[in-house]
Amino acid sequence: MNTAEYFAPKQHELADKIFQGKRITAQEAIRLFDEFTPPQLSLLAVERKQLASGNKVFYNRNLHIEPTNICVYNCRFCSYKAKSEADSYLFTANDILQKIAEVADNITEVHITGGVHPDWGIRFFADMLKGIKDAFPTLHIKAFTAVEIGFMCRIDKMSIAEGLTTLRNAGLDSMPGGGAEIFDEDIRLIISPEKPSGNDWLSVHQQAHAIGIPSNATMLFGHVENFTQRISHMELLRNLQDKTMGFNAFIPLKFKNRDNRMSDVAETAVVEDLKTYAIARIFLDNIPHLKAYWPALGRDFAQLSLQFGVDDLDGTINDSTTIYTRAGSSENQAMNTKELQKMISDAGFRPVERNSVYREIN
Ligand code: V47
Ligand code: SF4
Numbered sequence: 001m002n003t004a005e006y007f008a009p010k011q012h013e014l015a016d017k018i019f020q021g022k023r024i025t026a027q028e029a030i031r032l033f034d035e036f037t038p039p040q041l042s043l044l045a046v047e048r049k050q051l052a053s054g055n056k057v058f059y060n061r062n063l064h065i066e067p068t069n070i071c072v073y074n075c076r077f078c079s080y081k082a083k084s085e086a087d088s089y090l091f092t093a094n095d096i097l098q099k100i101a102e103v104a105d106n107i108t109e110v111h112i113t114g115g116v117h118p119d120w121g122i123r124f125f126a127d128m129l130k131g132i133k134d135a136f137p138t139l140h141i142k143a144f145t146a147v148e149i150g151f152m153c154r155i156d157k158m159s160i161a162e163g164l165t166t167l168r169n170a171g172l173d174s175m176p177g178g179g180a181e182i183f184d185e186d187i188r189l190i191i192s193p194e195k196p197s198g199n200d201w202l203s204v205h206q207q208a209h210a211i212g213i214p215s216n217a218t219m220l221f222g223h224v225e226n227f228t229q230r231i232s233h234m235e236l237l238r239n240l241q242d243k244t245m246g247f248n249a250f251i252p253l254k255f256k257n258r259d260n261r262m263s264d265v266a267e268t269a270v271v272e273d274l275k276t277y278a279i280a281r282i283f284l285d286n287i288p289h290l291k292a293y294w295p296a297l298g299r300d301f302a303q304l305s306l307q308f309g310v311d312d313l314d315g316t317i318n319d320s321t322t323i324y325t326r327a328g329s330s331e332n333q334a335m336n337t338k339e340l341q342k343m344i345s346d347a348g349f350r351p352v353e354r355n356s357v358y359r360e361i362n
Contacts, residue, residue, distance in 0.1 A: 006043060011035065018044045018282055021051055026231045029283045033227040038271055038278075038308075045278035045309030052288050053311040057349040058358065059340045062109035062142075062315035065099055067091045067128075071115030072151065075181075075192035077223060079260040081115050090117075093128050097135055104136055109315070109356045112143035113176055121155030122163045126170035133171035140173045140356035146204035147179035150196050160207050168213055174356055175208055177216030177251050183236050184229040191223060191262065198233075202240055209246025214357060216249045217287070221276055222268035223255040230276065234283050241286045248358060249289035249312055252276055253296060270301065274308045281309025289358060294335070299343060306347040312354075316340055 007015045014028055024032075032041060068090045071081040082088035091099075100110055110132065129141060144152070144167070153163035164172075181191060183198030205215050217237050221230055234250075241247050254273050257263050281290045291312040294302035302313055316337050335343075337353070344351035353361040 006040060011040070015040070015044065019047055021048070021285075023285050024283060026228075026235050026283075029231045029234070029279055030227055032279045032282065033275060036275075038274055041275055041278035041282075042307050045281040046307060048281050048285070049290070049309045049311050055350045056311065056352045057306055057344045057347075058289065058312040058352050058354040059337075059344070060109055060315050060354050060356065061107045061337065062111050062356075063100060063103050063107050064111045064113075064315070065091070065096055066114035067096065067112065068114050068117050068120075070117050072118050073116055073147070073192065073194045075195060076261040077181075077191050077220065077255060079256070079258060093131050096128065097131060100132065100136060100139070104139065107139070107315075108361070109140040109142055110136075111176060111315070112141070113145050113148060113178055116148050116151045119155065120152065122152045122158055122166050123156055125152060126166050129167060129171035141171050142174045142176055142356055143167075143172055145176060145179035146201045146208075147195060149175075149204055150200060160204055161211070164204075164208050164211060164213060168211060172213060174248070175205070175213055175215035177218040177247075177249070180218045180233070181220045182225045182229055183233045184225065187225045187229055191220075198236065202236060205246065206240060206244060209244035214246050214248050216251055216291070217247050218251045218253050219280075220253050220255055222273065223262060223265050231279075231283065234280060238284055238286060241284075245286070247287045249291045250280055250284050250287045251291040251293055252280055253293065256296070270304075273301070274305065277305050277310055278308040299335070303343050303347050306344070306349055313340060313344065 003012050003015045003019070014024070014031060017024060069080055069082045070088050070090065125144065129143070132139065132141060149163055150160065153160055156163070158166070180201050181188060181195070185197060188195065188198065208215055219230065219233050237247065237250065255267065257265055257267050277290065277292065289312045290310050291314055292302045292305040292310040293314050297305070316335055341351040355361055
């Protein structure tokens with residue numbers, strides 16, 4: 001690539017470094033936010049995506065289940081937790097088995113996370129996982145954020161390592177990336193003051209990776225944090241990944257402002273969102289996949305994000321998820337495989353179905 005055509009002289013050195021696949025520093029990532037245009041970032045991010053996954057864009061067939069919307073925490077950005085007893089729900093183990101049974105022939109993964117229930121501990125969830133594995137032995141179970149696991153361990157007075165081992169032995173195959181928000185403690189105090197710290201989140205994932213449970217990582221962005229805090233968040237993830245190589249995917253989650261206690265905070269512009277995806281792709285050089293979770297973002301944005309380094313659009317079946325519809329996403333939460341494939345090929349990429357650990361499924 002002749003960088004002179006697309007980049008100003010002061011940008012050449014950094015653009016060349018990125019084209020050569022070299023690691024960039026946090027200061028350089030801030031420069032990408034401040035000094036580079038969206039078309040320039042698109043060029044750089046797609047180049048780095050090609051290194052990681054060529055022309056492929058992945059999707060999977062999964063079902064998201066949220067067992068309850070009752071939660072002990074009161075995150076200010078959350079539109080999801082029950083506002084009153086009348087608004088609350090709890091699924092029984094049988095409800096969950098029934099929901100899976102309805103679509104089991106069409107999925108390879110079940111994704112389970114929800115509110116942090118005050119009484120449900122490790123043993124309760126281990127029984128739930130065993131029930132699912134007994135009934136559907138080939139389904140991959142991706143379940144429970146680090147925040148949920150931390151609380152479950154407290155209920156049953158177990159260490160994090162004991163809790164994780166119990167869940168793994170009961171059928172937990174991997175963990176989703178929720179609960180990370182923004183690791184910066186000053187921001188956490190504003191948006192989710194009761195939630196355990198960023199270090200706690202990182203420690204749960206480190207311990208999960210150590211016993212063979214891979215996971216994802218998220219970042220809730222576009223509220224009261226600044227670019228430096230976004231990059232610091234990613235830097236902590238990059239540092240941990242250097243040690244464990246246990247993260248499969250990074251998922252930036254754009255803050256949605258409807259029906260929560262941060263509704264006065266304006267949502268970010270699409271251009272800023274796309275820049276954030278591109279910079280994540282470039283900066284997180286050791287996390288192989290960048291996921292745009294389309295039910296939250298909308299199909300149009302998700303398709304556009306493929307030009308900014310995204311190589312994964314998550315799943316096709318999203319039957320009972322409400323965390324985003326409540327916060328203002330108007331998406332119909334289900335898309336069939338053909339629609340998803342078309343969305344990817346229309347954007348110029350090759351759709352590839354994956355399993356939960358990114359093996360290709362023919
Ligand atoms: O941790 C809550 C976020 C997360 C809002 O790992 C909000 O494959 C935006 O982590 N605006 C849960 N975001 C969802 C999650 C996830 C989703 C899809 C795939 C995977 C995966 C993980 O949702 C929470 C929080 O950061 N969230 N409220 C809101 N108003
Ligand atoms: Fe509970 Fe999660 Fe909502 Fe926080 S974001 S209140 S932990 S459901």
